[in-house]
Amino acid sequence: MKSSSSSYTLPAKRGWRGLVVAVLGLVILSMLVPLVFLLGLHNGFHSPGDLIKDQSLDSADQSAHVDDLMRILGPSLSKDVIGDFFNEADNETVARGAMQVIAEPKKGLPAHPVIVLRPLHDTNIIRVDSSVEVTEYVKGVIDDTSEKSCQLEFGSYCLWREENKEEMKDSIVKKLKDQLFVARAYYPSIAKLAAHDKLSRELKQNIQEFERILSETTADADLPPQIKKKLQKMGAAIAKAKSFPVDCNYVDKKLRQILDLTEDEAHFHMKQSAFLYQLAVQTMPKSLHCLSMRLTLEYFRSPSLHQDLLLAEKYFNPELHHYVIFSKNILASSVVINSTVMNAKETGNQVFHVLTDAHNYFAMKLWFFRYTYKEATIHVLNVEDLNVDYHDKSTLLRLSLPEEFIISFRGVSKSPVTRLRTEYISVFGHLHFLLPEIFPSLKKVVVFDDDVVVQQDLSPLWSLDMEGKVNGAVQFCAARLGQLKSYLGENSIDRNSCAWMSGLNIVDLVRWRELNLTGTYQRLLQEQLNMREASLRDVALRASMVVFQDMIYALDGTWALSGLGHDHRIDAQAVKRAAVLHYNGNMKPWLELGIPKYKGHWKKFLNLGDQFMSECNVNP
Incomplete structure (x- = not known):
């Protein structure tokens, strides 16, 4: 029986092994033939795009890395909101078209839209209640044209690219x-x-x-x-x-x-x-960082810088003209002060308070000790040394600069390619709302952003009758609070009130204290933070606009001209007439990306002969 069993088992095993080998051979051939065809080996020459494919794989990895970096450097807002303001028949708002609001840091650039509005006549309207937040942005919802897609994905970089486009070479x-x-x-x-x-x-x-x-x-x-x-x-x-x-x-x-x-x-x-x-x-240019470090080092090498007691008395004298600048940039704050005193009829009554952080405090102190600005008095303050009452001082001190926001308008047009018009709105940062506490003895102050240049005497500002208003500012009526209603999150706002701009502001501190606007701001801030998953920076626009509703004294437009940091098409005569030039936008005059035709107005107030500027190769 053993031999009989063996004689039948052996052929069966051999047949089974042969079948396995055949199947494996077919599988290998079925894999090799498509692979050979795809690689172009059937004709002995590389398939078109083989090299590009390899590059594209590397590019995909690099692209993912760039995505991560852009998310890190991008705006702090974490949610995209798609909404429609025009639920009522409002001819004025429809005529103005839709807008997209993008929050971004002061010196930064936006990455993704936060609010997207579309006019009623558009065929692809997404109607979402203004109280509803959509956590995922739907691509292509605004327009499928390349220019708009570029602006939605890459922000103001596309505006810069358009303005700096060169003729194709090679x-x-x-x-x-x-x-x-x-x-x-x-x-x-x-x-x-x-x-x-x-x-x-x-x-x-x-x-x-x-x-x-x-x-x-x-x-x-x-x-x-x-x-x-x-x-x-x-x-x-x-x-x-x-x-x-x-x-x-x-x-x-x-x-x-x-x-x-x-x-x-x-x-x-x-x-x-x-x-x-x-x-x-x-980011701060390397040369400016070098300047700050060299000045800080020199400060501690120098003998103690004694402060004249007579100057200290001026710091708190309410009868003088007090100017406040929030800045971490030595050159920028120096240009603001130099341009102001050079165009002033009288400088002995001018006091400039420069509020900066601990990193730049000693450099600022030495810079303004080494230079005199006619008879004006310079007072440098370290915000970390301020004795103010605030529920979260450590958070406040990191946000000492004004905040900038982008609004992109799309006009109503029958043309299939409608261009976006982008404007920058700058508003007070959180530290601005402690001005009455920082300067308890002062009655009025003029507040500057550090990206401004003064071209005329500003003394008439101090004699303005502000009619009980708190904040004298140039209004931006292309954006009204009614259009920003879903973003501001307030039902009690005046729809026809205009947005306002920081940069040049005359502030009545007496009236501010009477109305307790600081307390109102802190209350609104807390309410916004409780209602939304947002950071302090995210709610800066909402709180700033609501706090000063009906409290803005509209300055004439010739007092301040904005847009020199992003708009290449500003009329030369308007630039010449303006009392103050505001370089709001990404292309600041101290950056290489600054708009060349506007840089001259800023550079002429620099101390170009400074030893440390030369050593650090500072040449904006």
Whole structure:
């Protein structure tokens, strides 16, 4: 029985093993054949876009890294809100079109929209109740045009790119790349035609020659001689390839593949450029950081800087003209003070209070000790040493600068491509609302942002009758509180009240104390934080606008002209007439990205001969 069992089991085992080997062979072949086809090995030449594919994989990893960095540097708002203000028939608001409000830090740039509004006539309206927050932004909901998509994704970088667009250079290199793409698309089909080996070899040689040239140069000036003849030769070969019957579907597929890969690469580079732009506008230039460090070091090397008691008395004299500047930038605050005193009829009654943080306090002290500004008095304050009553002082001191917000308007137009108009609104930061406590003996102060330049005498501001108002400011009536209603989260606001701008403000501290606006602000701030998942910076616009509702004294528009930090199209005569120029926006005059034609108004008030500026190579 044993032998009989063995004689039947052995053949069965052999047959089973053979079947396994056959199945494994089929599986391996089924995997190898598509792989060989995809890699272009069937014709002995690289498939079009193989190199680009490898690059695109690297770009994907880099893109993810850039995304992470942009999220870190982006605005602090964590939610996107899509809403529709125009639930009532309001012809005025409809005529003004929709707007998108984007919160961003003072020196920064926005990354994603926070509020998106659309006019009623639009066909793709998303109607969401203003109290509802949508946590996920729906792409393409505003418009599918490239320019709008760019602004939604990359923020004000796209505005800068549009204004600084240059004529395309290196056109021959571009033509080389175009011909190389087309030749790569046609080559595999021509290589299959046995009767056209000569054309196949010619195409392959031209492709290899073009790849070699493009690997060695990226500019027309570096191209080898006889390049035009090479272009003509490639063009003739491509023309011959097009004249033969080829698999059009294959060529179409290859060209589309190249197009998709090129678009992905272009999108990656745009994202990277937007990140670098954002990094440039949010970080302090190395030269300015050097200046602050050198001045701080020199402060501790110098003998004790004694303060004149007579000057100390001026700090609290309510009969003098007091100006307040919130700044961490030595050059910026110096330009504000220098431009003010240079255009003032009388400087002996001027006192400038510069509020800064501990990192820049000693550098500021030494700078303003070394320089005199006619007869004006300079008082440098460290906000961390302030003796004020506030529920969270540590948080407050990190937010000493004014806050900037972006509003993008889209006008109502029948044109399929409607351009967005972007404006920057700057409002008081949290430290501004402690002015009555910081200066308890003062009656009035003029508050400056540090990105302003004064061009005229400001003494008439002190004789203004503010009619019981608290804050004298230039209004921004292109944005009314009614249009910002869902963002402000208030049902009691006056729909027709205009937004207002910081930069130049005359503040009646006596009236402020009577109305206890500081207490009102703190109450609104706490309510906003309880109602929303937001940070202190997020609610700055809401609280600032609501607190000063009906308390704004409208200054004439010639007192302050805004937009010099983002608008290239400001009229030269308007710049000349304005008493104060406000460089609100990302392109500050001390940055390399600053708008060149406006920089001269700022640079002429710099102390360019300073030793430390020279050592740190400070040349804005």
